[in-house]
């Protein structure tokens with residue numbers, strides 16, 4: 001369904017998306033079953049003139065087959081969903097790649113500052129090379145914010161006094177994505193955005209050299 005969108009994306013994004021679709025599928029399936037049964041019962045047992053009162057059967061454990069079936073279905077669904085989830089958990093840990101670029105992310109009301117390995121600080125624009133492995137060390141100077149890069153399925157809280165790690169693999173094409181704050185942090189929250197700019201590696205290296213760290 002989203003194959004066109006996923007083609008240009010790194011593999012971790014595809015994994016998160018398929019996980020999202022799995023939960024979505026089970027959620028919609030459960031809704032269809034529950035709502036259909038609800039509507040069926042409403043019509044089947046609607047009040048009609050001369051209907052005798054509903055007979056209540058006092059069979060406490062008479063429905064054990066239904067109970068077992070419900071438990072079996074529920075546990076199978078949970079098993080599939082949890083298995084897929086735990087399979088993907090290792091993707092949260094940044095890869096130990098010597099080529100990874102470590103960038104500090106400092107959130108404050110209401111801007112994003114990116115600190116490059118040479119110490120240079122850039123406000124509002126995260127520039128990375130195509131296909132690069134980017135490891136972000138995220139913190140905040142004032143209140144709780146949250147780093148949100150929805151296009152690459154990256155999200156991590158920015159908390160004062162704490163450094164949280166998130167990582168992503170830059171796409172193989174030159175794109176510009178929007179980074180947003182996804183934790184309500186004051187009146188400027190909606191405008192607390194930055195750009196992720198993916199450039200080719202040669203352009204990245206000359207841009208990085210021109211930064212002049214301090």
Ligand SMILES: [Cu+2]
Nearest residue numbers: 181183185189
């Ligand atoms: Cu915010």
